[in-house]
Amino acid sequence: MTLLPAGPVRPAPCTGPSGSGTSAHVTAAGSAAQGTTRSAVWVCGALVLLLWPLLVGWPAPASGASPGWAWPVSPRPAVERRFEAPAKRWLPGHRGVDLHAPPGTPVRAPQAGVVSFSGMVVDREVLTVDHGEGHLSSFEPVTAVVHRGERVARGQVVATVADPGHGPGGSAVHWGVREDGEYVNPVQFVADLRPSVLLPLPGGG
Secondary structure, three states: OOOOOOOOOOOOOOOOOOOOHHHHHHHHHHHHHHHHHHHHHHHHHHHHHHHHHHHHHHOOOOOOOOOOOOOOOOOOEEEOOOOOOOOOOOOOOOOOOEEOOOOEEEEEOOOOOEEEEEEEEEEEEEEEEEEEEOOOEEEEEEEOOOOOOOOEEOEEEEEOOOOEEOOOOOOOOEEEEEEEOOEEEEHOOOOOOOOOOOOOHHHHH
């Protein structure tokens, strides 16, 4: 007669040649799962970066404008006052940017176009260049070196900053851009204003 052992019957551990049981298999499975998780996180991060403009509705750096706009003052100037869109068209705001540029600094066309206006407005000289596709750049106060109706190339000197210049210190030029009749932030045509998105590094670094 065969006697059965008392208590529940426990299966023998699955051991390999070294007798270490299933620990080697568990470790390998865990490493594989961790690698898969890291890869998934990296892929998700890349998709977020690619889809971010669509998810938040962020405009392109130069919405509707011809590519290749350049800063009108060289080298790249400091922005003494930023663009401040008014809540309503008739309310106060800052419809452009003030670029640091002492009197006498050359002002260049940020994009090719045709001079549509050059003359005095109240007590200062204003120059406007029509870039086409509904985009116009205006500069003040300046002393123009081009005339109305003249075609200008991107980067061509079109004026110099008047003396005194714009702003409290008289050391800036005001640059305004209209898009289909509405004032927009000029910086969006020369710099990428979209927010940065940090991606996880492959391997979890």
